[in-house]
Every structure is written in structure tokens, then in C-alpha cells.
Amino acid sequence: MNRVGTHFFVATVLFFALPSIAMPNDQVPGAPQTSPILIRGAVLHPVDSPVIVRGTILLEEGRITAIGKHIESPKGALIIGAKGKHIYPGLIESYTDLGLREISAVDVTVDRSELGTRNPNVRSWVAVNPDSELIPVARAGGVLLAHVTPGGRFVQGQSAFMQMDGWTEKEMTLLAPSGLCVNWDAMQPREKDSTKQAQQRDEKWQEFDEWVEHAKRESLRQADAADSISSDLRLEALMKVIRRDVPLVVSANRQSSIEAAVAYAASHKLRLIIYGGYDAQACAELLKHHDVPVLIAGTYRLPLRRDDPYDSAYTLPERLRRAGVRFAIGGEAPGYPGGASNVRNLPYHAACAVAYGLPREHAVRSITLSPAEILGVADRVGSLSVGKDATLIVADGDILEPQTNVTAAWIQGRKVDLSSRHTMLFEKYKQKYQSGN
Template identity: 45%
Template structure:
């Protein structure tokens, strides 16, 4: 028995050391002391026309000027960027980034809480700032992401985060941006309807100063029932999409569809209800044997043609580490009908608009956060490199574990 205890203790110590050793080595960026000017680059504001040989000026985390004739203040840090391109930081609109590290170990999976009804769960407080997935993701230009819990009827509340910072407070752009909800059957809608009814009664009792036992789950549903906080429902089949839209309309809820593979089949309903779609995983196979091979590739263009608001995600719950491939999902959509400008918009400004944070991020405009990437080409192309990046004005370390291993073994075989 004593031998077993020592063995178990050794395993725990070894596992703890492994987890600590796996933490990313990058140090979060520090705010520059004065203004920074990126000069001479081709600027892609997304919200406006491309600016050739332009300048982006930012100070204390905010963009202060954009254009061709921007006066650079004396003493400003100047980044000479002739021949380069400046884009807004790319925005992944749905992921589990920062909530899972080793998917085979329950202790490092913070995306799925016990129970099925957890509206009080908040993803942003569970983020691991030292996750190795984060530096790999941002090194490819993805600087913003929605991270969300999953599993059950109401998994909890998603948050918009920026992919750099010492703590979850540093990383959070907007907490509680949406409520993840699972509507997979009529039974789910019945249970949700009951929960919403309880939440409305709870809110009414509090408003009228009726003495009532505090319930943090019902409390968390407050902004959902008033329409301030949207619900995100994962649905691919048209039947599931129609069920979600009808339920949201009946309950007067604000809805976002995640997935949307068959959304064009119920386009009129989505358009009438003004329900946007987060397209998940452009790189996926057809859902039916009679579907064309490019069904997922052309989805963005088909939604655009039908007037449905959308953005593009690389979300795949089984491949949480591949958020870095977001620009290539958009690139494939561009290769199958979407213009390059609209593809870039689908991973920058469109997710910011759909999720209600476009006043801060998503485009290069005066007054917005200086969350930018400097590239040597088109970020939708695999051979393009993100050479520099800033998150809310702070320079970002673009190294990661893979790059360090590459450099290590380059030296070994010199």
C-alpha cells in the first residue's frame, strides 16, 4: 500500500510538472510609451476602400489616424512597412480556445460543466492565458476569438477575448457576449420554454421587490429574456434551423445560428427574422450522399446571394487546436465564389457586428482598438506570413512552440 501511495504521488508530481512545462513561454505585450506609426503599407480598413502607401497611427491602444496624409508626431515609433499589408486582427467567431489543453484529461477541460442547465457559467473566467494553443493561433494573424462552453441544454455564456494577456481580465474584450443553447429536439424546446418562463417570473418578482430565494441560474437568464444577450444555437439541418428560429420568435429572443449548412433552404425565414449565421468549418465534407462536393465551400456565397448576414468560423469541437486555420476557411470560400474582400470581412468586421463588438474591433478606423496585423501578402493565402501584430496597441510575440522546435532542430542539423 505504501509503495502504491508513493507511485501515485510520483505520478501527480510528474503530471503537474508536465502541465507547468507546457505553458507558453511568450511574455504578453507591453503598451508603448508613445504613439506608433505604421508607414508606407497597403492598408485594408475593411470598412472602407483600400489605402495604398498609407499610414496607421495609434496611441495608448487606440487608432488615432488612418490615411495617406497622416502627420506622424515627433518621437513616435515608426514601423516602415513599404510593400507590406495591414489588416484588422482576424476574428474567430466561435471556439473553445483557452478552455481546453489536453482533451484526454478532464482536469484541463473547462468547456463542459457538470449538469445540463448552466446559464451562470462564464467562459471568460475559465480561460488559461498560458495555453499553448493561443500563441500558435495568433502567429497566423488570429488575434480575437469567441470562446464558449459546450454540452447540455444551456452550457453557459460565451465571451470575446483577445489572444494576449497575463490574466483572463487582460484578455477579455466583452464578457457574456452570448448564451450557448442546445436545441436538438422538441423536448429541448419544452425544457427551455419552462426555464425561460421561470426566469421571467423570477425577474418580475425582483422588479416588484417580492422576497424570493436567490437563484444564480435564473439570474443569469435575465439579459436573454430581455433580448439584450443573443442565444447561439448550433444547427445544420434545415429542420433544426427552423425549430430554433420559430422558438426564438415565440419567446422573443435574439438568435444566432452556428453551423448553418442547410441555411439556404430556409433563407426567407432567416432573412425575415434577421437571424445571422456563423458558418462553421468551411473545410468539411458534404452532410448527405446526394450533396455536391463543394456544398460547404459555396455556403458563404449562397448565403450572401440570399441576403443573409453571416461570418466564417473554423469551429470544430474535435479540433480545438486548429483555430489558426481560420483564414484558410475564408480563403476556400473566396475560391468558391465569395470575393476576397468579402472573405476578409467575414473573419474581421462581420463577426464583430454579429456579436456586438464592432464599436471596438473588426476594422481599421479612428477610435477603435489598435488590434492589427502586418503581413507580407494576402492572409487568405497559406504562403503569407504575419510579420508583426498588435493587440489593443501592444506588440505581440508571434513565436510559438512549433517555431521554437523548428529553430532548435535547424541548429542540430547545421
């Protein structure tokens, strides 16, 4: 077969094979809210205030307009009885590639990183696939919001805070950019005597430093010239960090990486967020002093070192709480098989922390209001508060318990379809076995 024929054959095979590999989901995004919705009789978990038993919440035009014990029903309101149910703010996955990765073993379904290691201009939200099969699965677990981040080995690119419902990435985006992601662990040599790795680290440091200094000069030039446009997209991304419009979101687990990142951010007066944070408790005073929050990369993690206690990852949230360090818990632990497909387990990562000492109310906060505060969207989401988006879930029990099911959900007042490939297959094979086949 000649080269043209080979290319045509491969293209034909891919055309027919790909739909079976990565079919889009069948869920239709929710329609905008057109009439008031009153949900009453439920246990309300506002997060930023005490739990309300047999409470009522009112949703109007996509916002929460009232919450309490006794609320009058507006004319034409849809009244929903929720006796015995629990209502929480939509859960927030604080660091994920959901929408950027479908099947890890099939590279054509993965768009989480660009070629090269220096990509500050990359914008994660433009690559998000609204039809990902993993999004409905995450929603069914209560995860309605996510901090979507690009991957990579050094300067990864810009992240976005997104809603898990919408026809397009534009409809899904709540805040973009929400951070500039850098893999700081990649700059630290694994062995103390590794001269080559230390040299590579120094080269990366120098290059990143030059970029930052260049961005500072360009920012000053624009201020003097009343010019806010740069033709260099990489530089423009860094300038947002320099101006403190956007935080630097640094992947760092080891103490040396965390300390180096904090020192660098402090010297350049940058806003900083640590992702991973395995050794964060060892740097607690430093993190507290500079008010650097930590996005914990899940609790389902193995110890980083051979001599670490087996429960190091399980107890990290409680150790940070006691140390006074702000934190949120994620559900997509690095290196854990499946990646974005594990976002559905977010509440159980928080539940694991409860089993190892973290108070339950702090666990719920760590997957709702805390990530919203850290990522700069707490004025819109994260708690059941008057004026915030009507983004919430109704569950038939404690959201941290595995047997609990999410029975209803709204994003900005739009009713969300909670079916998914999981529920479709459940119904399919339930019929099969009921028929005796």
C-alpha cells in the first residue's frame, strides 16, 4: 500500500472507530430558570452558617433569594417537598483535568497538555469538552463546579473555574483565568548529589525569573503608555500574575519545593496557592505567615517516603486545620489511575479525612466554601447564601456517606440532568437480568 493509501486507510479506521471510543454524552444542558423554585422541609447545610433543620430555600432567576425556616412562596413558584433530604452547595473539585481527558489509554481523547514545557499562554478552558462522558458522572456525585487545570512538566498554563453544565465552554466558564499553573516539584532535583538535575533546575529558575522580570518591565511600560495590550501571549499571561490579578498555582509536595515556591512568591509579591502539599504541615508557620492556602491533592494517596506513617495523607487535612493553614480537599490524587474519572469520589476523600480526625463541618467546607474562597469565586458559589448563584444539590442523606445519592441538582437555577453512562448501563443490565438472560 502506498503512503497516500496508508493515510486514507488509517483516517477511515479512525473515523469509524473513534465514535465507539469517545461518544459524547446524551444529557441536554439545563434550561434557564423561568419561575421561582421553593424547596422546603429539608436539612439545609449553608456551610457559612449553622445547619437548618426542616428549612426552606428559595431560588429566583438563578440566584438564592431567601433561606430559613419560614419563607413565603412567591406567586407561580414551583414548590418541592424535600422532607428528610439534605441540601448542600454544589461540591467543588479544586484541581482537575475534567473535560480535558476522557480515556487515559487513548491519546486522541486526552488534551490536557501542550508540547513543550513552557506554556504560560495555554488556556485550559478553550479545550474543555462539554460533551465529556465524565462530566455527568461527576455531577451525579454532587460535583457541580471544578477548577480545570492544564498539565505539563514545568509552566503548564492558565486554569479556569468552570460549571459542569452548558452547551459550550463559554457557558460553563465562571472565572477565567483563575490561576497560572507551574509544576515546582519538577524544578527540584530528586537526589541531593545530582549535579545534572541541579543544573537543569537552575536553568529553569533563571529562565522563569527572566520571564517574570520581563513581565514586570512590560507591565510598567503599559501603565506609563496607557496601553493594556501585549503581542506576546506568554508575557501577557505572566503579567496577570505580576499584577496579582491571577494567583500562581504551584504543584509542590516536598518541603523543599513548598519552601522554595513561597520564598519566590514572597520576593516577587505574587499571590500563591500550593497544590499537592504533602509536606505542607512541616511548612505550616511559613504558609500561615504568608497566607498561602493549600489545595490538598486527595487523601487516597500512598506515603511519599518509605519511613512516613501509613496514614500521612489521611491525617494531613486535620494537621493543617490545627496549624491554622487554609486548605481545600480535592478528589483527583496525582498518580492515581483514572485521573478525571475519579472526580466522582470527591466527597469520600473528605470523608476519609473525617475518619482520621477532621471535624465533619470542616470536611464539608473543604469541598465547598474553602475552595471557592481560595480560588476567588466565594462571592458566587460555595455556600447557601442569599445573593449567591443557585448552584446546589439535594441528597437523600449525608453527602460524605457512600450510600448517599444525589437526587436533584441545579446550576444557576438550571435543573441538571443527573443521568450518566453509569446509570444508563445500570438500567440496561437490570433489565437483562430481570428478563433471565
